[in-house]
Amino acid sequence: MGSSMRIPANVELDAGTKTFASGLLPDLIAALRGGRKGDLVAVISGDPGIGPDLEAWCRFTRNTLIGRAVEEGRTRWVFRYGEAAEDVGENRPVGSRLWLYTNFDCNLSCDYCCVRSSPKARRRALGLERVRRIAIEATQLGVSEIFVTGGEPFMLPDIGEILAACAAAAPTTVLTNGMLFAGSRLETLRSLPRERVAFQISLDSPTPERHDRHRGKGTWARAWNGIQRVRAEGFRVRLAAAVSTDAEAREFQSFLDVHDVSEENRVIRRIALRGTATEGIALARADLVPEVTITAEGVFWHPVGAEDSDLLVSRDIFPLAQSFADVRRAFDRESEHQRRLARIFNCA
Missing domain, CATH: 3.30.110.40 (TusA-like domain)
Incomplete structure (x- = not known):
């Protein structure tokens, strides 16, 4: 460790x-x-x-x-001291969800990013050809959902082709800050299949103050505009908030109630003490039910620590069946030695 x-x-x-x-x-x-x-x-x-x-x-x-x-x-x-706070989530078969970090560079420098993304971060792109191979092999492994994240995926010029490849394999959700939908990126958005691609856009608070404090001045307004734009194009949009307290979570729930956001389109989770965060819930591997996560550097246990050595499963991505088997075997082995159930830290 x-x-x-x-x-x-x-x-x-x-x-x-x-x-x-x-x-x-x-x-x-x-x-x-x-x-x-x-x-x-x-x-x-x-x-x-x-x-x-x-x-x-x-x-x-x-x-x-x-x-x-x-x-x-x-x-x-x-x-x-004591067990991790349990976030709301469902028990899912290991391997039913697949996470892809397409890149690590981002247009924002959020102060609690769990993988240290920023405009200065190296891209470390997974690449279209690897994504295509992953998507093909994933269809044989029982993957029912694919999540595409970064960095900011829409920094990539070929993100449209990447998302099309993923959507052909399984329903796909792309995590984004929603700020880049203009020009050629807006055309890319419009080209995506609405019945197979959904968007999860980050909005941390009902008003700009807290969101902008973490993500930068003016980012709340730009994110809200992005949410409206993606909705107007006919896509499903999930709103995702990272909060520090139960009170902040309740406040955001009330905001979503006012805006008639359904339960299945809400993601509210605590800030994790990973990456650039200086406070939050400190999470060990034993706290996390594995969700297979692939980056350019290899296969990781969970998206919340997709560049941390304690969550690295293998440097080898392919064959994908071996990566999935490695995660399942490690989970089964560690579960035998745990005196409590692992907790889901719900990222989506």
Whole structure:
């Protein structure tokens, strides 16, 4: 388990020379007694050998080890006190959903992007030819939904061909910020099959203040215009919000009620402590029911961590059947050792 970011913690516990055999356990218990469920606790030690004992203790106590990093010759483990908050979602067969990260570059720099997309990010394009092969093989593997995301997929000049290939294999939803539908991109939008392609457009709050704080000045208005434009072209549109609190979720639900947005066209989820986020729900692999996710770098466990090493399943995409088998086998193996059910972190 590793991480490319330093995970902030509510409590920093320096173990010194202590191990589980020599006094570390009482210190851990004391740290939890002073905290609240959901708090993150960092344990720092010069002895990497305490790692397996710490992992076993976390499993036994239903705490979750989130990450590990080596800093200046010492190891820093971070675990979450208690189980992850359960997001609303359905149990789906592993492999019924397929996620494709077509690219990682974006016209926005959202401050909680789980894969660090921005105008400065490298494109790392999956590419039309690989998408075509994935789509063909997916039809033989029981894939019933394809989700296309990024970055911003409409940054790609061949996104129309990519979406057409996906839609030929399964009903396809493209995740977008909705801001680029003009000129040739509008023509691309109009060329897509309305009965096979839907849009999921990000809108984080009922008014611009919070949305613009996370995504940039003026982005709420441009996103709302994009929503109206895509609807006017006859496409199904789902509205997706990333929120920090239950109160924000309720506020957005009320906004959607006023605008007669049906339940199946709402996606409200918590911000995940991944990518560029500095706060949110810290999620380990054990918290996530796998949804096969493919990027130019390989196959990942779930779209919320599609560039993080702890969620990498394989560098090899093809044959796709092998990638699916690897994910299912890993899920079955890890499920045997979990003392609780994995949670769905609902992305769509």
